Amino acid sequence: MSDLTLALDAMGGDFGPQVTVPASLQALERFPFLRLSIFGDQNAIKQYIPADFPHSNRLHIEHCSQIVTMNDRPLTAIRNRRESSMRKAIDMVQEGRASACVSAGNTGVLMAMAKLVLKTLPGIDRPALISTLPTLQNKPVYMLDLGANVSCDSDTLLQFAVMGSVVAQKINDINKPRISLLNVGEEAIKGNDVVKQTAELLKETCQLNYIGYIEGHQIFEGNTDVIVCDGFVGNISLKTTEGVANLLFEHLKQAANSSLLMRFLSFISTPFLKNVLCKVKPDQYNGASLLGLRGIVIKSHGNADQQAFFNAIKQAISEVEQRVPDRIQDSLESILLEKIC
Amino acid sequence: MSDLTLALDAMGGDFGPQVTVPASLQALERFPFLRLSIFGDQNAIKQYIPADFPHSNRLHIEHCSQIVTMNDRPLTAIRNRRESSMRKAIDMVQEGRASACVSAGNTGVLMAMAKLVLKTLPGIDRPALISTLPTLQNKPVYMLDLGANVSCDSDTLLQFAVMGSVVAQKINDINKPRISLLNVGEEAIKGNDVVKQTAELLKETCQLNYIGYIEGHQIFEGNTDVIVCDGFVGNISLKTTEGVANLLFEHLKQAANSSLLMRFLSFISTPFLKNVLCKVKPDQYNGASLLGLRGIVIKSHGNADQQAFFNAIKQAISEVEQRVPDRIQDSLESILLEKIC
Numbered sequence: 310m311s312d313l314t315l316a317l318d319a320m321g322g323d324f325g326p327q328v329t330v331p332a333s334l335q336a337l338e339r340f341p342f343l344r345l346s347i348f349g350d351q352n353a354i355k356q357y358i359p360a361d362f363p364h365s366n367r368l369h370i371e372h373c374s375q376i377v378t379m380n381d382r383p384l385t386a387i388r389n390r391r392e393s394s395m396r397k398a399i400d401m402v403q404e405g406r407a408s409a410c411v412s413a414g415n416t417g418v419l420m421a422m423a424k425l426v427l428k429t430l431p432g433i434d435r436p437a438l439i440s441t442l443p444t445l446q447n448k449p450v451y452m453l454d455l456g457a458n459v460s461c462d463s464d465t466l467l468q469f470a471v472m473g474s475v476v477a478q479k480i481n482d483i484n485k486p487r488i489s490l491l492n493v494g495e496e497a498i499k500g501n502d503v504v505k506q507t508a509e510l511l512k513e514t515c516q517l518n519y520i521g522y523i524e525g526h527q528i529f530e531g532n533t534d535v536i537v538c539d540g541f542v543g544n545i546s547l548k549t550t551e552g553v554a555n556l557l558f559e560h561l562k563q564a565a566n567s568s569l570l571m572r573f574l575s576f577i578s579t580p581f582l583k584n585v586l587c588k589v590k591p592d593q594y595n596g597a598s599l600l601g602l603r604g605i606v607i608k609s610h611g612n613a614d615q616q617a618f619f620n621a622i623k624q625a626i627s628e629v630e631q632r633v634p635d636r637i638q639d640s641l642e643s644i645l646l647e648k649i650c
Numbered sequence: 651m652s653d654l655t656l657a658l659d660a661m662g663g664d665f666g667p668q669v670t671v672p673a674s675l676q677a678l679e680r681f682p683f684l685r686l687s688i689f690g691d692q693n694a695i696k697q698y699i700p701a702d703f704p705h706s707n708r709l710h711i712e713h714c715s716q717i718v719t720m721n722d723r724p725l726t727a728i729r730n731r732r733e734s735s736m737r738k739a740i741d742m743v744q745e746g747r748a749s750a751c752v753s754a755g756n757t758g759v760l761m762a763m764a765k766l767v768l769k770t771l772p773g774i775d776r777p778a779l780i781s782t783l784p785t786l787q788n789k790p791v792y793m794l795d796l797g798a799n800v801s802c803d804s805d806t807l808l809q810f811a812v813m814g815s816v817v818a819q820k821i822n823d824i825n826k827p828r829i830s831l832l833n834v835g836e837e838a839i840k841g842n843d844v845v846k847q848t849a850e851l852l853k854e855t856c857q858l859n860y861i862g863y864i865e866g867h868q869i870f871e872g873n874t875d876v877i878v879c880d881g882f883v884g885n886i887s888l889k890t891t892e893g894v895a896n897l898l899f900e901h902l903k904q905a906a907n908s909s910l911l912m913r914f915l916s917f918i919s920t921p922f923l924k925n926v927l928c929k930v931k932p933d934q935y936n937g938a939s940l941l942g943l944r945g946i947v948i949k950s951h952g953n954a955d956q957q958a959f960f961n962a963i964k965q966a967i968s969e970v971e972q973r974v975p976d977r978i979q980d981s982l983e984s985i986l987l988e989k990i991c
Contacts, residue, residue, distance in 0.1 A: 459841060496720055499800075524886070525885065545887050
């Protein structure tokens, strides 16, 4: 394929250039068509690039004097972090010089900056973080919002449902994707006011295949294609899966020390178990996409290691190839304009 | 110890008397001081009691003409289900004839009926569902609310924090229990308005050892003693743990079929793995307590099997022995009346 340029925020996440730069080099090795512009402190970045790195011609360092921290508030950061690595990477997408941007930085600031700079698609008020989770049926389920919006009204959740449906249909080739609302019970009477109002809106939107409420334990059952929730609940649910996986792995390690037989069992089964446990930490092992923008922005986990940040870069490439924003926009208007059955 | 009488709602949960009656018989076998009043359809109940059951003298069946279904709304059920097994079991506690009540039925109705009949403790507006979860440090953490209140304001969450702190201190002998708020980030700027307001209230309440926000992946780390959240988030987070455990177990089963070596490994390690996975399904393996009432009400999981309902009965006995409501009341007034530092 022809050349593809991505803008990377090297300074985001818990580890910054220590993780983002080696992941970038890995991506340049793997994808010969890829060009990367890495934004951040040039000295910090350069120390992770070997002098004899063979693909330096496709790697461009863009020095930035500021970084966005985890404590920055969105509105303050928009005003005061115009020279930050995150902002500059987003700017490059807006200027049309990069096809997508990847950051492991502050989610709230990333969402606010991306919304300000790239703007949302027509009909969409707020972008949402979407990712896929594994299921019992060996096909993934899309879940949104995973943390970009800590409070949402029913109109916003309806827009999330529309975007999730379009992505599942256009990107994953699912005919009439099944849409569910995450709730505390399956019965119509359950839930808070926003969830109940959203259910009514979804029932009225006949272009969507709304199938009802699901509970937390049903997320991974594979009986739905898109799970819709606000970013507060979505983030806590997703991170709970990570916590459970860590807990289980620790229990297994402890048990391995309990007897010689268990130690032997552990020795031969650990690689396999690690693989299984990793599957339920989807946010750490893939990037989440900030959906609903006029451009592609991938959010990598703050705690991402090299492989996870590499996966986020891969996901950015895939979304560019699939023209995700264009395809969402094509479908959005017809659904949102003619939504009442 | 002296005799102890419990009131059981036999008709609640997905399986009704098929699970609740055998669990009751198991409890009568185990605890010679226990007397049980089982409320529900007497014919349905009797078919699960063997004619030669040796402890029938401590088992009393109270026939009820109504049941509460999962589709009943709280306010309607309060008006129209006065003869239900759930209501009658709660009434018995209010009348002082039983020391506690156990039900696996509709959570919303149980909470509304218990609140109406038993009333809340002074200073408490709404009861909360509390349970313990396992942690990496091999000591449990209390979490509330797990689903009794789908929306809460900051005053309510403060009351939950006070109740959780008192329970951790008085029942689990934890000196100055560490209180955390479940949120989407650890930084002060993160979260929705209710969480931020609650954080301010908690900081002002110097009798509480408030240590800040925790995220979903930190629930099981053991660095806090009490986790406070609204019932919508708490329920979904708790049920997500159940979903992850189910997913992992399925992956392990599938992997076991992939090779002869894996089948052998699976055969010898399955009992151990089951034990580990069960630990992260706390709501299924213990009852949750409806805290803040002038009486003891234990909610068993709707999907509880015999062992889980037996555990809920055991928990009711333990709370009676520990005089949980009295001990909460003793501490509540001093904290709530003198809460400002």
